[in-house]
Amino acid sequence: MNNLYLKQAIRGVKFNPSRTILTTLGIMIGIGTVILVLSAGEGFKSYINAQVEAFGSNAIIVQTSVPSSTKDRSGSDAAASNEPNNSASNAVPITTLKMRDVVDIKNIPNVKNAYGASIGQQVTSYKNVSKNAFIFGASSARFEIDKGVVEKGRGYTEQEEKALAQVAVLGDKIAQDFFGEEDPLDKFIRIGNYNFKVIGVYEKTGSFDPSNDGSQIVIPVTTLQKKIQGIDYLIYSVVQLKDNKQSDATALDIADLLRRNHYISDPVRDDFKVQTSKESLGTFDTILNAVTFLLIAIASISLVVGGVGVMNIMYVIVTERIGEIGLKKALGARNKDILYEFLYESILLTVIGGIVGIIMGAFFAFLISKIAQGFGLTWAFIVPLWGVVLSVTISAIIGIVFGVFPARNAARLNPIEALNKE
Amino acid sequence: MLIELKNIIKNYDNGGLITNVLRGINLEVKEGEFMAIMGPSGSGKSTLMHTIGFLDRPTSGEYLFDGIDTKDFTDDELARIRNERIGFVFQSFNLLPRTTVLDNVILPLLYSSSKKGLEQRAKNALEAVGLGERITFMSNQISGGQKQRVAIARALVCDPKVIFADEPTGNLDSKSGSTVMHILEKLNKEGRTIILVTHDINVALHAKRIVTIRDGEIISDRKVLEEERVHSKEAID
Numbered sequence A: 001m002n003n004l005y006l007k008q009a010i011r012g013v014k015f016n017p018s019r020t021i022l023t024t025l026g027i028m029i030g031i032g033t034v035i036l037v038l039s040a041g042e043g044f045k046s047y048i049n050a051q052v053e054a055f056g057s058n059a060i061i062v063q064t065s066v067p068s069s070t071k072d073r074s075g076s077d078a079a080a081s082n083e084p085n086n087s088a089s090n091a092v093p094i095t096t097l098k099m100r101d102v103v104d105i106k107n108i109p110n111v112k113n114a115y116g117a118s119i120g121q122q123v124t125s126y127k128n129v130s131k132n133a134f135i136f137g138a139s140s141a142r143f144e145i146d147k148g149v150v151e152k153g154r155g156y157t158e159q160e161e162k163a164l165a166q167v168a169v170l171g172d173k174i175a176q177d178f179f180g181e182e183d184p185l186d187k188f189i190r191i192g193n194y195n196f197k198v199i200g201v202y203e204k205t206g207s208f209d210p211s212n213d214g215s216q217i218v219i220p221v222t223t224l225q226k227k228i229q230g231i232d233y234l235i236y237s238v239v240q241l242k243d244n245k246q247s248d249a250t251a252l253d254i255a256d257l258l259r260r261n262h263y264i265s266d267p268v269r270d271d272f273k274v275q276t277s278k279e280s281l282g283t284f285d286t287i288l289n290a291v292t293f294l295l296i297a298i299a300s301i302s303l304v305v306g307g308v309g310v311m312n313i314m315y316v317i318v319t320e321r322i323g324e325i326g327l328k329k330a331l332g333a334r335n336k337d338i339l340y341e342f343l344y345e346s347i348l349l350t351v352i353g354g355i356v357g358i359i360m361g362a363f364f365a366f367l368i369s370k371i372a373q374g375f376g377l378t379w380a381f382i383v384p385l386w387g388v389v390l391s392v393t394i395s396a397i398i399g400i401v402f403g404v405f406p407a408r409n410a411a412r413l414n415p416i417e418a419l420n421k422e
Numbered sequence B: 001m002l003i004e005l006k007n008i009i010k011n012y013d014n015g016g017l018i019t020n021v022l023r024g025i026n027l028e029v030k031e032g033e034f035m036a037i038m039g040p041s042g043s044g045k046s047t048l049m050h051t052i053g054f055l056d057r058p059t060s061g062e063y064l065f066d067g068i069d070t071k072d073f074t075d076d077e078l079a080r081i082r083n084e085r086i087g088f089v090f091q092s093f094n095l096l097p098r099t100t101v102l103d104n105v106i107l108p109l110l111y112s113s114s115k116k117g118l119e120q121r122a123k124n125a126l127e128a129v130g131l132g133e134r135i136t137f138m139s140n141q142i143s144g145g146q147k148q149r150v151a152i153a154r155a156l157v158c159d160p161k162v163i164f165a166d167e168p169t170g171n172l173d174s175k176s177g178s179t180v181m182h183i184l185e186k187l188n189k190e191g192r193t194i195i196l197v198t199h200d201i202n203v204a205l206h207a208k209r210i211v212t213i214r215d216g217e218i219i220s221d222r223k224v225l226e227e228e229r230v231h232s233k234e235a236i237d
Helices: A002-015 A019-021 A025-056 A066-076 A099-107 A159-161 A172-179 A223-230 A245-259 A278-319 A322-330 A336-373 A385-412 A415-421 B045-052 B075-084 B100-111 B118-128 B144-156 B174-189
Strands: A058-065 A111-126 A127-139 A148-154 A167-170 A189-190 A194-202 A219-221 A238-240 A271-276 B002-015 B017-029 B034-038 B060-063 B086-089 B163-168 B193-198 B207-216 B217-223
Touching: A002 A019, A002 A336, A019 A025, A019 A159, A019 A278, A019 A336, A025 A336, A025 A385, A058 A245, A066 A099, A066 B045, A099 A111, A099 A238, A099 A415, A111 A172, A111 A223, A127 A223, A167 A189, A172 A194, A172 A336, A189 A385, A194 B086, A219 A223, A238 A245, A245 A271, A245 A278, A245 B034, A271 A278, A271 B002, A278 A322, A278 A336, A278 A385, A322 A415, A322 B075, A336 A385, A336 B075, A336 B144, A385 A415, A385 B075, A415 B060, B002 B045, B017 B045, B017 B217, B034 B045, B034 B174, B045 B193, B100 B118, B100 B144, B118 B174, B144 B163, B174 B193
Parallel strands: A127 A219, A167 A194, B034 B193, B034 B207, B086 B163, B163 B193
Antiparallel strands: A058 A238, A058 A271, A111 A127, A111 A189, A111 A238, A148 A194, A167 A219, A189 A194, B002 B017, B002 B060, B207 B217
C-alpha cells in the first residue's frame, strides 16, 4: 500500500463524514445482508446438527417407501424421484416393514441397537381436556437410543412392551396442556378407547422434530399396533451404530437384509428407504446452500446499487476537487498519482461501508441467535471468517470497479483548466 | 541560458473558433534573473507563464529548458520537471483546506522521487518565509499574507531553479503584499530565478526586468533601472 495515496484518501473521506456514511449505505446494506444470511445460515445449520445429534448422530433411519417402480406404473409421480416417500403420508400404506426386520437388523455386526416405530393419530383426553395427538409407538430401545431425556418418571421396559402395557411417556408441552401444575405421574389419560398410565415426562426441548417436539405421546409399539391400530407393520425404524465411520457400508447391509426379508431382487422395487444421518444432513445442506445463494444474489443487487451510488459521489468529488487536482498536478503529481488517490478513496469508501455492513450483519445475526436461544433452540452464533474476508474483498472490488471511471476522469484533467476552475 | 523560447505559438481551438493567444514569443531568461511579465488581462501573460511552467504545451515553437528541447517530453516527465525544477505561487494561494501548514508544504515532496527528511525540509522552507512557528496551524486558520507565505514555502521546498509567481499579491492587503514581495526579493538575492506575472506596475517594479505582452506578442522588454526599482522594506514578522 502506498502511504501517500492512502493518506490523501483518508483526508478525502474525512472531509465530509456524513456524506461518506450516506454514500456507503448501499454497500453497508448489501454486505450486511450477505453476512446476516451467511451467519444465520450457519446458526440454522448448528440447530439442524443439534437436531440430528438428538436423533443420534450415529443413527440410520429406515422408513417405508412406495417403490419407484410402482410409482412409474401408476404414473402418479412421473418424476420418479428417489425422495423417501413415507407411507404414512401415502394413500397406499406399505405394510412390509415388521418387528422381525428390526430384530434381524440388530444382528448386523456394526449395529449397536435399533427400535421400530409406528405413528398414529388419536383423540387423547384427560378430564375435560381433549386433544388430537400424534401417538408414537416405539420399542423400549427408543429410550436408549434417542437423546430425548425422560425428566420425570421413567420410560417403559421391554417387559411392558411385550405385555402390551398401557403406559405412556408424554412430551413436556402436552403434559403441561393436560395437567398444568398437577403432577402427571401415575395419572391416567385416555387414548382412543384405552386408559394409559403416565409413567414419564420428557424434558423441554426446542426441537421441531415431531417425535420429540414436546407434544408427542410415546407408548409401546406393540400396544399401538395391536390395541389401537390393529396392524402388525412399522412405519420406520431407527438404527444406532457402533462405528459411525462405516455408516454407508452398514446402510447397504441393512438394505440387503431388508430385500432378502421382503423377497425383493430388484432395488427399484425397494419398499423402504435407508438414510444415514450424513445423507439427511447432506440433503439439508444442499437446500440451505441453494437458499443462501438465492438470498446473497438478492443482496448483490443492493451491492450493485451501492456501487453505482459510490460512483456518482466519486464523480461529484472529482468535480468538487478540480482546483485541488490542478494544484497537485502543478506541484508535480503525475496522472497516475491522481488516478490512484481517487481510486484509493473510492476503495476506502466501499471498504468502510463493507466493514460497517459486516458489523451490522453480525449484530442482527447475533440478535437472531439470541431470540432462537430464547425459544430454547440450540442455535450457535457464528460469523464465518471466509464470509468476512469475502465481504471485504467484494467491497474493495466494488470500489475499484465503480471508482476507476471517476478516477480516470480526474487523472486526465488538464492542469490549467483545473486550476482555472478554482 | 535557463529558459529559451523560440517563436512560441499557442492557439486555442474553441469548437472551430481558433484563438491565437501567443503569436510568436521569443524570450530568453538567464539563471538568477528577476523578471516580471506585464500586460492587461487577456494579453496572454498567464498562458505564457503556464507554457514556460510546463503546465501547458505550446502549439508550435521551440522551448529549451536548461539547454534541453522539451518538445518530446512525456506528461510524466513534465510532471517531474514541475516537481523538481519549478515552484508555483498562485494568486489565490491554493492551499489544501483542512490540512496543516506543514502538510501543505510537504505535499510536493510526496510526489518527488526523494522522500527523505520530508518534515525537516518542509520546516526549513517554512522558516525561510518566517513561518517556522505556525506549522501545526490548519491552512484556514491563518491570514491571507501567511497563506501566501506558506504557498511560497511550498514552492521552495523542492529546491527549484525557477519560481513562478502569478499575481502573488493580488489577493493581499498592501502590507502583506509587501512582505510577500520582500520574500521574493530575498530569494532572488540568494540566486533563485523568479518570474513574476502581474498587471500592476508597482509590483512589477520589484523585478530587475519587465517584459510587457499585449495580444500575444512581446511589445517591450526592458531592464528596470536601479533608481526606479521598488524595494520592499516590510520585514518578515
